[in-house]
Amino acid sequence: MTFSAGDLFLxxxxxxxxxxxxVVFALDPVLHSSKKDGLAxxxxxxxxxxxxxxxxxxxxxASAFGGLVVIDAYGCFWKxxxxxxxxxxxxxxxxxxxxxxxxxxxxxGFVLLALSGMMVMVSAVDxxxxxxxxxxxxxxxxxxxxLKRSEPRxxxxxxxxxxxxxxxxxxxxxxxxxxxxxxxSTRLPAIAAAVSGRSLDDPLLxxxxxxxxVGFSFKLAVVPFHxxxxxxxxxxxxxxxxxxxxxxxxxxxxxxxxxxxEGLGGLKANWSAIFLLLxxxxxxxxxxxxxxxxxxxxxLAYSSIAHAGYALIGVVAAGRLGGSAVSSNGIASVLLxxxxxxxxxxxAFAIVAMLRKGGIEGEEIEDFTGLAKRHPxxxxxxxxxxxxxxxxxxxAGFIGKFYVFMSAVEAGMAWLAVVALIxxxxxxxxxxxxxxxxxxxxxxxxxxxxxxxxMSPSLSIVLACAVAGVVIFGFYPNPLVNLAxxxxxxxx
Amino acid sequence: MAQLFFGYFAGVIALTAVLVVALKxxxxxxxxxxVMFFHVAGLYVTLHAEFLAAVQIIVYAGAILVLYLFxxxxxxVKRDDRYHGQWRIAGFVCIPLLLEFMILLxxxxxxxxxxxxxxxxxxxxxxxTLAIGETLFSTYLxxxxxxxxxxxxxxxxxxxxxxxxxxxxxPQ
Numbered sequence: 109m110t111f112s113a114g115d116l117f118l119x120x121x122x123x124x125x126x127x128x129x130x131v132v133f134a135l136d137p138v139l140h141s142s143k144k145d146g147l148a149x150x151x152x153x154x155x156x157x158x159x160x161x162x163x164x165x166x167x168x169x170a171s172a173f174g175g176l177v178v179i180d181a182y183g184c185f186w187k188x189x190x191x192x193x194x195x196x197x198x199x200x201x202x203x204x205x206x207x208x209x210x211x212x213x214x215x216x217g218f219v220l221l222a223l224s225g226m227m228v229m230v231s232a233v234d235x236x237x238x239x240x241x242x243x244x245x246x247x248x249x250x251x252x253x254x255l256k257r258s259e260p261r262x263x264x265x266x267x268x269x270x271x272x273x274x275x276x277x278x279x280x281x282x283x284x285x286x287x288x289x290x291x292x293s294t295r296l297p298a299i300a301a302a303v304s305g306r307s308l309d310d311p312l313l314x315x316x317x318x319x320x321x322v323g324f325s326f327k328l329a330v331v332p333f334h335x336x337x338x339x340x341x342x343x344x345x346x347x348x349x350x351x352x353x354x355x356x357x358x359x360x361x362x363x364x365x366x367x368x369x370e371g372l373g374g375l376k377a378n379w380s381a382i383f384l385l386l387x388x389x390x391x392x393x394x395x396x397x398x399x400x401x402x403x404x405x406x407x408l409a410y411s412s413i414a415h416a417g418y419a420l421i422g423v424v425a426a427g428r429l430g431g432s433a434v435s436s437n438g439i440a441s442v443l444l445x446x447x448x449x450x451x452x453x454x455x456a457f458a459i460v461a462m463l464r465k466g467g468i469e470g471e472e473i474e475d476f477t478g479l480a481k482r483h484p485x486x487x488x489x490x491x492x493x494x495x496x497x498x499x500x501x502x503x504a505g506f507i508g509k510f511y512v513f514m515s516a517v518e519a520g521m522a523w524l525a526v527v528a529l530i531x532x533x534x535x536x537x538x539x540x541x542x543x544x545x546x547x548x549x550x551x552x553x554x555x556x557x558x559x560x561x562x563m564s565p566s567l568s569i570v571l572a573c574a575v576a577g578v579v580i581f582g583f584y585p586n587p588l589v590n591l592a593x594x595x596x597x598x599x600x
Numbered sequence: 601m602a603q604l605f606f607g608y609f610a611g612v613i614a615l616t617a618v619l620v621v622a623l624k625x626x627x628x629x630x631x632x633x634x635v636m637f638f639h640v641a642g643l644y645v646t647l648h649a650e651f652l653a654a655v656q657i658i659v660y661a662g663a664i665l666v667l668y669l670f671x672x673x674x675x676x677v678k679r680d681d682r683y684h685g686q687w688r689i690a691g692f693v694c695i696p697l698l699l700e701f702m703i704l705l706x707x708x709x710x711x712x713x714x715x716x717x718x719x720x721x722x723x724x725x726x727x728x729t730l731a732i733g734e735t736l737f738s739t740y741l742x743x744x745x746x747x748x749x750x751x752x753x754x755x756x757x758x759x760x761x762x763x764x765x766x767x768x769x770x771p772q
Contacts, residue, residue: 119742126749133756176742176743177742212760214760224749225749228746236743237746240743240746244753248753250757251753251756251757251761
C-alpha cells in the first residue's frame, strides 16, 4: 500500500503548517532581531491560507494514507476552530512577548507545530496516529510553558506538565495496546466492528476503555485528573496559557469524541456511566475551588476545568440514548460549547496578559480594583467575558450551556441539567466578583507600579474578535449551530 | 546447537541480573546490566527477531543505560547508603514472578497454544527488519512522519530550555 499525490493534497493544510514551522525555525537564527516580527506575520499568513483550504474541504469525505487519516466535516470543524484560536494566540503573543521581553522567534514555530499535532489529532482515525498527534501537541506545549525561563514558576509549570503529561500518555498508550489486544486493530472503523455486540464484561475491553478514558481525562483536565492544571496555567506565560486552555482542550475533545463515538460507539451505554461520574465531580470541584482563588490565572484555570465538565454533559447525554439523531445532538452541543468557550476564555486571558503592574504581570484579582475608572473599555470587555463565562443571557456562554443542558434533558437526564445549573449559579459568584472588583471599588493612588493595561493594535484585534464572537453568537448562534450539527453527521 | 546458545544466554542473563542487585558499587551494577542487555539481545537473535535485537541494543544499552550512568555519576550515589542493599526490593519483585512461574509450570503450559514456529514471524524474505521497514514506509508512513516531527520538537525544545543566555535582552 503506497500513498499517492492525492493523499498529499488532502493533508495540504497539515503540510503547510509544518512547513511554515520549519521556515520559522530556519529563519530565526539568521534574521536580525528587529525583523523577527515577520515570523509572526508568516505564521498568520499560513493560517489564513489553511483556513481557506480547510473550508473548501468541509464538504469532502475522503480518507488518506490507507485509511489512517480522514478529511471530513467533523475534522474540518475542529481545524477551523484551531486555526482561529492559533491566529489569536499569535496576535496576542506578538505584543505579550514584547512586554515580557521574550524574544524567541522559535515561539511561533512551536505554536505551529503544536497546531499541526492538534490537526493530526482531530483528523486521524487510527489510535496510534492520534497518540502521536497528542504527543506532538503536548511536547510543544511543555516547551512553551517553560519559555519564561527567568521565572522559576514557569519552569516548574513546564516540568510538572511534562511529568504528568508523560504519565498520562503512558496510560493512554496502555489503553491503546489493550484495545489492540482485544480487537486486533488500531483503526477506529475496525475497532467499531470488533466491539459491536460485545460489552464491558470482557475484562480486556473494560480495562482498555477505562485506561483510554483516564488518559484522555488528563488531557481534558477533568476531575480527578486535573491536578496539573492550576499550577501549569498559572506558571506558563499567559499567551501560552490561553492557547492551552482553548486550543489544546478543543483538540483533545476532538480526538476524544472521535475515539469514543466512532471507535467505541458500541459500548456507549457503558462509557457514559464512567463519564457521568467524571462530569459531576468536575462540575462540583471546578466551580467550588474556583470560589476561593485570589489569582486570576488560577481562577480561570479552575473555571476551564468546570467548563470541561459542562461539555462532558453533552458526551454523557450522547451516550445515554441509542437513537443516532439524539446522540448526535449531544455531540453537536459539545462542539458548539467548545467553540463558544474559545471566544470568551481567550478574551479573558488576553486582558489578563496585558494588565501590567510595573514590569510584571498583574495577575491577582486585587489588581483589577477600579479598572473601570482607568480603562472603561477594557473593564467593559472583561465584564462581557465574565458574564458569558457565567452563562448569563444574551451572551455566547448562555447559548452554549443552553444546548448542552437541552441535550441532557432530551436524554432523560433533567436532574443532571439541574445539578449543572446549580453549579453555574455558584460560578456566577466568582465571575461576578471580578466584575464587582472592577466597577464597585475605587482605584488607589496611581503610582509607577499600579496596574495598567498595555494596549496595542494586535491586542485590539484579539479583543475585537473575541468580543464579536461572544456577542454575535449570543444573539444569533444559528450559523455555528448548523455547522456543528452538520459536522457531527459525518461522525460514524 | 540452539539449546547450547540458549543455555549460555539464559545463564549469563540470570547471573548478571543477580549481580545488578548484589553488587555494592552502582557503576558495576550498571555495567552488569549492560552485559545483561546484550545477552537478552542475543536471545532475540536466536529467536529470529534480528530487528528487536538491534533495537534492544540501541535503545536499552545505547540510550537508557547511558542515562542511568549519567544519573549515577551526577548524584554520586556511591557514598549514599540509601541506594545500597536492593535485596528487599528485588525480593519483593521476585516473589510474584516466582509464583507466576510456578503456576505456569503447574498447569498453565498445557493450556497455552504451544510454541509458534519462529519462521512464521519472518514471512517476508529478507528478514523482519525489511518487513518492518516496508510497513513503516508504506502503511504507516503518516504516523512515522509525525513521529519525526515529535523528535524535532524535542530536540529544539531541549536546546531552547537549556541554552545558557536567556533570550531576554536581545533586541535593538
